Amino acid sequence: MAEAIMLREYGGPERLRAEKVDLAPPGPGELRIRQTAIGVNFHDVYVRTGLYKTLPLPGIPGIEAVGVVEDMGPDVTGFSVGDRIGYVTGGYGAYASARNLPAAIALKLPDAIGDRLAATVLLKALTVEMLVRRVHRVEAGQTVLVHAAAGGVGRLLAQWAAGLGAVVIGTAGTPDKLRIAKEAGCAHVIPYRERDFVPEVLRLTGGRGVDVAYDSVGRDTFDGSLKVLAPLGRLVNFGQSSGPIPPFEISRLAAGSFSVVRPIVFHYLADAERRRDMAKNVFAAFADGLLTAEAGTAYPLADAGQAHAALEARSDRAPFILVPGDL
Ligand SMILES: NC(=O)c1ccc[n+]([C@@H]2O[C@H](COP(=O)([O-])OP(=O)(O)OC[C@H]3O[C@@H](n4cnc5c(N)ncnc54)[C@H](OP(=O)(O)O)[C@@H]3O)[C@@H](O)[C@H]2O)c1
Structure with a gap:
């Protein structure tokens, strides 16, 4: 079982409710990720309100997160249990404590970029690179x-x-x-x-x-x-x-x-070689000091609605991340 935010109807931040969901074993080509930090993006607001109808309901929103590989399905190469990875996906499902993820979209994270910082900046910095x-x-x-x-x-x-x-x-x-x-x-x-x-x-x-x-x-x-x-x-x-x-x-x-x-950005990330190139440039930009950032303001995963409300209210405490378990 995992904890996940389930969107059942479009509407205000109160529509984001935590539920327990079953998690199947990882399928062919998939990683099981225990997620440690989840990015909150304005895209998630468009999805919640129904401005974008790209997430079939009921569904788990969220387009980026960071975590640790806990298990692997058949046919996965290049990853090991214990690897720290981040990902950006147009396929949603990131607002969860654990999930299965196509290994093809997982990016191994450099040690210098911590989990919370990576969840704060990964999608945003890839967008800026684009x-x-x-x-x-x-x-x-x-x-x-x-x-x-x-x-x-x-x-x-x-x-x-x-x-x-x-x-x-x-x-x-x-x-x-x-x-x-x-x-x-x-x-x-x-x-x-x-x-x-x-x-x-x-x-x-x-x-x-x-x-x-x-x-x-x-x-x-x-x-x-x-x-x-x-x-x-x-x-x-x-x-x-x-x-x-x-x-x-x-x-x-x-x-x-x-x-x-x-x-x-999802169109630019769809091609595997370009995705790797964009990620390489982003990690280099942080390593060279071209980009600097701090981890965003953290909310417990169950309080995703509060993070949305703050983002929509143009809070200067943004950017926000969600953290499963204790803050
Ligand atoms: N095309 C892509 O691939 C792509 C990828 C990532 C993000 N984005 C877009 O990039 C933008 C920034 O995303 P973000 O997650 O980093 O959010 P953000 O910039 O932290 O938040 C949005 C900001 O927009 C400004 N704003 C102006 N009018 C607003 C209004 N009526 N309601 C709310 N905010 C308003 C506010 O700043 P001020 O208070 O300073 O006005 C607010 O803080 C979003 O529009 C997002 O959809 C696009």
Whole structure:
């Protein structure tokens, strides 16, 4: 038996309830993982509310976790009982104390990255690798806008882009978050809940605009992000924390040969060789000090709803992780 959070109906954080679930022995190609820390992501909120209907109900949400291999099914090679692994999966099931997992998606963790830190950053840092190295290549001298730059993804994104030599302009919602964004490497920060970021970005860039705008806020910022692109600039929309983006006229892109992309990290992680390459780059970024982070605020697994409520309330205690058993 394992403890798992079961989502039976879409709705508020109270829909996330702990249940006991049976666990079959690991099948061919599977690892049995005893999980030690589980990442909480904004994606999990979209799934819980039903904005994304990608988890068949009833189902166990959660797209990343860290743990120890306890058992292995037939045909597993390259792993041993006792290995520390982390994973990211579009197949859900991470909000659990134990689970079976395809060995093919497990990543062995370097000793230098502890379980709680890995569960805090794995998906977020892989997303950032995709954003700065693949969707758009950030280069020294570029000007980069990062919305929600104090968020879980946002602060790693600001760090990585600044580390590559870009001038990073960050937006954030509170004075504490503005400080976090600055510490993450933003050369300029804008309190976008108080002031329209569009004139601020144009002023900071001498009217030119930014080479790339990374926008995970969606409805509230998309239009402004288009307005602050430099000629040939790119808007990378990779989330919708404020809500879905209404349709827009594609002819607007002709004003500056702009492009808009809407990447999803799972598509990039689907190819095994690319997944290994992305993970290697992420672990190297932590080893080199390009990325630094602390373990997120921990909640007991059974209190997953409280972590969701805090994330949705834009808490500056984010990012969050869930821990099975005692905290
Ligand atoms: N495409 C992909 O593959 C991919 C992968 C990972 C994550 N993501 C996206 O990246 C974004 C960040 O994820 P995260 O888990 O690291 O979350 P997060 O950034 O820690 O939290 C979301 C932040 O968005 C800002 N925000 C603005 N308007 C909001 C609103 N109406 N409600 C709630 N938050 C609002 C808040 O920051 P302020 O208070 O500073 O405004 C909030 O802290 C999410 O949109 C997520 O879906 C996408």
